[in-house]
Amino acid sequence: MSRLDACIDHLRDLVAFPTVSSDSNLAMIAHLANRLEDVGARCRILRDDSGRKANLFASLGPDISGGIVLSGHTDVVPVADQDWATDPFALSARDGLLYGRGTCDMKGFIAACLAVAPVYADGALRRPLHFCFTHDEETGCLGAQALVAEMADWDTRPGLAIIGEPTSMRLVEGHKGCCEYTTTFHGLAGHGSNPDLGVSATEYAARFVARLLELRGELAARAPADSRFTPPGTTVQVGGLRGGIAHNVIAELAEVDWELRPVNAADKDLATRTMRDFCNETLLPAMRAVHEGSKIETETIGDVAGLEPVDDNEAARIVSGLTGANGADVVAFGTEAGLFQKLGLDAVVCGPGDIAQAHKPDEFVSTDQLAACLAMLEGLDAHLRA
Numbered sequence: 189m190s191r192l193d194a195c196i197d198h199l200r201d202l203v204a205f206p207t208v209s210s211d212s213n214l215a216m217i218a219h220l221a222n223r224l225e226d227v228g229a230r231c232r233i234l235r236d237d238s239g240r241k242a243n244l245f246a247s248l249g250p251d252i253s254g255g256i257v258l259s260g261h262t263d264v265v266p267v268a269d270q271d272w273a274t275d276p277f278a279l280s281a282r283d284g285l286l287y288g289r290g291t292c293d294m295k296g297f298i299a300a301c302l303a304v305a306p307v308y309a310d311g312a313l314r315r316p317l318h319f320c321f322t323h324d325e326e327t328g329c330l331g332a333q334a335l336v337a338e339m340a341d342w343d344t345r346p347g348l349a350i351i352g353e354p355t356s357m358r359l360v361e362g363h364k365g366c367c368e369y370t371t372t373f374h375g376l377a378g379h380g381s382n383p384d385l386g387v388s389a390t391e392y393a394a395r396f397v398a399r400l401l402e403l404r405g406e407l408a409a410r411a412p413a414d415s416r417f418t419p420p421g422t423t424v425q426v427g428g429l430r431g432g433i434a435h436n437v438i439a440e441l442a443e444v445d446w447e448l449r450p451v452n453a454a455d456k457d458l459a460t461r462t463m464r465d466f467c468n469e470t471l472l473p474a475m476r477a478v479h480e481g482s483k484i485e486t487e488t489i490g491d492v493a494g495l496e497p498v499d500d501n502e503a504a505r506i507v508s509g510l511t512g513a514n515g516a517d518v519v520a521f522g523t524e525a526g527l528f529q530k531l532g533l534d535a536v537v538c539g540p541g542d543i544a545q546a547h548k549p550d551e552f553v554s555t556d557q558l559a560a561c562l563a564m565l566e567g568l569d570a571h572l573r574a
């Protein structure tokens with residue numbers, strides 16, 4: 189059987205696991221661990237607190253630092269309310285395209301990893317090769333965050349990571365971060381006829397939103413002159429605003445859903461500090477002057493670290509050598525790459541399939557893209573044995 193055929197067989201197996209982010213991924217993780225143990229990999233399965241989700245970290249080659257990580261997420265977005273021509277959890281092939289939920293984002297890459305693993309099973313690697321398959325990427329890189337936190341304590345750590353999110357096999361060296369927050373205002377209810385006797389959570393939420401919109405302008409003015417992102421700077425967006433129960437009742441509770449897409453860590457720090465200080469120094473004292481029990485709480489819903497382009501990136505050198513890419517791109521979507529970079533690894537994103545097909549009905553990956561990915565992964569041989 190050709191390696192491409194083996195890859196398609198693996199993809200058929202993987203698509204059949206309905207690993208929508210809200211559901212358990214344990215069966216797929218066990219399957220991946222079995223396939224990698226078949227070729228002699230040392231597997232670590234790391235469960236989350238709920239016990240329903242797990243990350244898999246599998247290693248071939250010597251137990252030393254500096255290895256290469258191939259990273260992907262096992263979860264997929266839901267298919268509810270989508271109109272599919274075929275069963276989304278049964279791979280179907282037509283005209284060189286392979287259809288099914290996750291084929292593009294990103295079980296195609298994982299299938300390519302499984303198909304190429306036997307190449308590295310001979311026990312002769314001089315540099316380790318790791319496979320890192322995580323849970324809950326689509327809901328904020330939760331699995332990768334937990335894994336990276338674990339890895340920080342490991343004695344031996346990998347040196348670089350290739351994240352196989354769909355880039356049409358283009359080399360991507362940068363993406364913005366994505367930080368999502370919900371800020372909740374707890375005021376004091378009262379009769380609408382005397383606003384001074386209550387603390388209107390909705391009115392304080394509105395002032396918070398107004399400050400966010402000012403911050404948007406401040407961040408836009410800080411956009412790096414050489415930025416390759418569109419828009420060039422860090423953005424702020426208010427996605428939700430809820431509160432109040434009636435026209436004539438002072439609102440006790442209000443919530444603001446907002447997000448930041450920072451181009452660098454400095455902007456993220458500035459933005460979060462600005463809003464925290466505004467709450468603590470301006471809004472809260474005014475609320476508490478009326479009602480001591482007033483509160484403002486901010487919950488982090490998602491925190492995907494950005495991937496900052498850097499000059500000396502071994503992962504970019506290796507991948508551009510293998511794919512023939514001249515130059516590297518930046519993209520608008522977030523991945524796990526920024527988390528690895530924060531841990532000190534060189535990281536890039538390069539994987540099969542077009543992000544335009546991700547999350548859609550009739551999601552597909554082409555066999556050509558899988559073949560190109562296999563070629564890249566086979567080419568790592570030179571870097572693992574040198």
Ligand SMILES: [Zn+2]
Pocket residue numbers: 261293294325353354
């Ligand atoms: Zn993805």
